Amino acid sequence: MNRPGRQFNGGLLSVMAVTTAESPPAQNDEQLLARFAAGDRQALDELFQRYRQLAYRVAYRLLGQEADALDAVQDGFIKALTHLEGFRGQSAFKTWLLRVVSNAALDLGRKRGRRESLSLNGAADSERHDGYPRTLDDPARDLERADLRRLLDQALATLPEAQRQTFVLHADGELSYREVADVLGISIGTVMSRLFYARQKLRAYLAKRIQL
Amino acid sequence: MTRDRDNLPPAPEALLAGYVDGELTAAERAAVETRLARDPAAAAEVEGQRALLRLWPTVPPPEPSPFLWARTLTGITAGLAVAGAVPTAVVRAVKLPARRPAWFRAALRWTGAAAAVLLVLVLNPMAPHEPAPVPAAEPFPVATSEDVDIVTLNAADADRLVVGNVPVRGPLDLAAPGDVVVVSIQPDVDGMLPYLRIHAENPSPMIVAPLDPTDTPAP
Numbered sequence: 001m002n003r004p005g006r007q008f009n010g011g012l013l014s015v016m017a018v019t020t021a022e023s024p025p026a027q028n029d030e031q032l033l034a035r036f037a038a039g040d041r042q043a044l045d046e047l048f049q050r051y052r053q054l055a056y057r058v059a060y061r062l063l064g065q066e067a068d069a070l071d072a073v074q075d076g077f078i079k080a081l082t083h084l085e086g087f088r089g090q091s092a093f094k095t096w097l098l099r100v101v102s103n104a105a106l107d108l109g110r111k112r113g114r115r116e117s118l119s120l121n122g123a124a125d126s127e128r129h130d131g132y133p134r135t136l137d138d139p140a141r142d143l144e145r146a147d148l149r150r151l152l153d154q155a156l157a158t159l160p161e162a163q164r165q166t167f168v169l170h171a172d173g174e175l176s177y178r179e180v181a182d183v184l185g186i187s188i189g190t191v192m193s194r195l196f197y198a199r200q201k202l203r204a205y206l207a208k209r210i211q212l
Numbered sequence: 213m214t215r216d217r218d219n220l221p222p223a224p225e226a227l228l229a230g231y232v233d234g235e236l237t238a239a240e241r242a243a244v245e246t247r248l249a250r251d252p253a254a255a256a257e258v259e260g261q262r263a264l265l266r267l268w269p270t271v272p273p274p275e276p277s278p279f280l281w282a283r284t285l286t287g288i289t290a291g292l293a294v295a296g297a298v299p300t301a302v303v304r305a306v307k308l309p310a311r312r313p314a315w316f317r318a319a320l321r322w323t324g325a326a327a328a329v330l331l332v333l334v335l336n337p338m339a340p341h342e343p344a345p346v347p348a349a350e351p352f353p354v355a356t357s358e359d360v361d362i363v364t365l366n367a368a369d370a371d372r373l374v375v376g377n378v379p380v381r382g383p384l385d386l387a388a389p390g391d392v393v394v395v396s397i398q399p400d401v402d403g404m405l406p407y408l409r410i411h412a413e414n415p416s417p418m419i420v421a422p423l424d425p426t427d428t429p430a431p
Contacts, residue, residue: 066274070276146274192222192235212263
């Protein structure tokens, strides 16, 4: 018997069609959480697949280091799923998870300190020796992507913690003002204010090194 | 755009961020646009913030490898098991539960098997003898590197490890970067190379395991 995944000649389209037809409709978070509470291990995998990128992006921006960010993601998922009563009926699981992950990341950052890779001493490396900032429009002289990422990390590290968390939850966590306000327990006006000053500082830092 | 009015009105500068993000009410948006028409500095700030937001998603964090994702999920499952938030089946797959001694479990299995055979004989004495039912397979214990602490290991066995990390041999010393010469670097079990800060201008001391003279390759 031919297994769909082993067909080579002209089998791909039919395999894809079968896969699509048999795929169950995606369940919403509440359904997955109910399955998880009932002991369904697969539900945990699906929740992880659904939110791991978002959680990791937030944690990475707050910590600037992959391993630490994954630790924060792990810690955040555990805390979010063991304290589900803290969010039920008040917010979406995504919002709850990002709140816990971002707090876990900040806790981790305080314990370990942001890694030396974010040291502002390294920022001078990204400045050109001829005194002109590099431009993103010139591939030949662009910063390498990793360097640019490090530059953004360094810029974020200059922000006060409250501004950094607010900015990251909005820019990387894709939360609305209302959701950020709920997560942090602050007013929308404060969210707006923190975002304004966070971006102003980030721009000021980056403008000395790259052309925005 | 509607927004609850429980909050204090945002400061005029903060409204610029809300304008960039499309989070203002119609009245606030109109006020900001009026200001932008006569305030070049505010208009430049708005453009600058937009440029920053265009740049931001183009430089995402590095993507973790599938191995790291899997390890993170394993850690989550283990953490939930410890917290009692996952079902028994998952607990057994991840963390070794408290177990009775081996002799007790063996005795329990044999007692169960004997009872099953006895029950068959009593209920159907004419039936031919059948083999005793095989006891259900025990859950396969799985451990992560965090569960295992390897104290000693022969160097020849280092590449046979399936879990845990090769222990550092010998005493550890504190050294200044200029005092250390890197002879060779080998990837760890994850295939990762360490980031070494051995430059003389780096003032941070480091913890090193001095080279065992018997390991020094012949010149």
